[in-house]
Amino acid sequence: DAMVIQNPRYQVTQFGKPVTLSCSQTLNHNVMYWYQQKSSQAPKLLFHYYDKDFNNEADTPDNFQSRRPNTSFCFLDIRSPGLGDAAMYLCATSSFAQGIDSPLHFGNGTRLTVT
Amino acid sequence: AQKVTQAQTEISVVEKEDVTLDCVYETRDTTYYLFWYKQPPSGELVFLIRRNSFDEQNEISGRYSWNFQKSTSSFNFTITASQVVDSAVYFCALSEYGGATNKLIFGTGTLLAVQP
Numbered sequence: 190d191a192m193v194i195q196n197p198r199y200q201v202t203q204f205g206k207p208v209t210l211s212c213s214q215t216l217n218h219n220v221m222y223w224y225q226q227k228s229s230q231a232p233k234l235l236f237h238y239y240d241k242d243f244n245n246e247a248d249t250p251d252n253f254q255s256r257r258p259n260t261s262f263c264f265l266d267i268r269s270p271g272l273g274d275a276a277m278y279l280c281a282t283s284s285f286a287q288g289i290d291s292p293l294h295f296g297n298g299t300r301l302t303v304t
Numbered sequence: 305a306q307k308v309t310q311a312q313t314e315i316s317v318v319e320k321e322d323v324t325l326d327c328v329y330e331t332r333d334t335t336y337y338l339f340w341y342k343q344p345p346s347g348e349l350v351f352l353i354r355r356n357s358f359d360e361q362n363e364i365s366g367r368y369s370w371n372f373q374k375s376t377s378s379f380n381f382t383i384t385a386s387q388v389v390d391s392a393v394y395f396c397a398l399s400e401y402g403g404a405t406n407k408l409i410f411g412t413g414t415l416l417a418v419q420p
Contacts, residue, residue, distance in 0.1 A: 220405050231395065231410035232349070239405055277347060283406045291406060292339060295349040 192216050193296035195280050201302045202270050210265040210299045212280030221263040222293065223255060224279040232279055238263060239285070267301075275303045306331045308398050310411035317386050318419050325381045325414045327396030333357075337399035338372065338379045339408065344392040355379065386418045 193214045202208040212221065219240050224232040236245045238257045252274070254266045267274055277300050281293040307330040317323045329338065340352040353363060355372050363370050367384045383390055393415050397408040 231412045234407055237405055292351040292354055293406060293408060298347040
């Protein structure tokens with residue numbers, strides 16, 4: 190049973206055309222994360238939510254925004270995608286109740302192509 | 305600054321060989337957490353193990369074992385009798401002690417190819 194679900198699996202967008210990636214979870218975890226992973230690189234944290242509290246990494250471009258309307262869903266919005274934003278985007282969750290070292294549960298990712 | 309180094313970019317072994325993946329970390333925190341994740345071709349990151357900085361006991365889980373040594377800031381991962389299904393990218397990660405959230409800092413990963 191998929192617990193962290195990302196849609197779509199593959200997304201193609203045009204240069205400059207806004208795109209939204211979605212993530213849902215059935216784990217009821219209070220923390221959700223968005224990571225960007227470029228080809229052959231390590232995943233890089235963009236931002237995370239603790240409940241509704243949004244936390245942006247200092248080096249996350251302004252072009253990236255996020256929304257979390259409820260516990261189960263989180264969205265990544267890229268306002269004006271550039272060619273350099275082509276990457277795999279990974280959503281993850283964790284539960285503070287399970288301890289501060291609780292492992293992250295990742296979705297399958299959305300591979301974004303910018304043409 | 306916190307950093308994770310996986311010096312081995314790619315490793316190729318033949319099935320049934322043992323293989324060790326190296327991980328070296330840097331942190332100024334006295335409390336920290338280390339993780340290993342597996343990323344198969346399908347893309348999802350699969351959690352394998354976590355270890356906190358106060359627990360230096362090595363761990364074995366089936367064909368997998370982990371060697372944590374604070375003296376050398378290393379957290380190495382060994383697969384015994386490797387199988388083709390072990391082929392994946394393996395990431396070592398370090399967690400900042402950040403209260404409620406677990407912000408992982410990943411190494412660059414090691415691509416393991418197990419040949420039949």
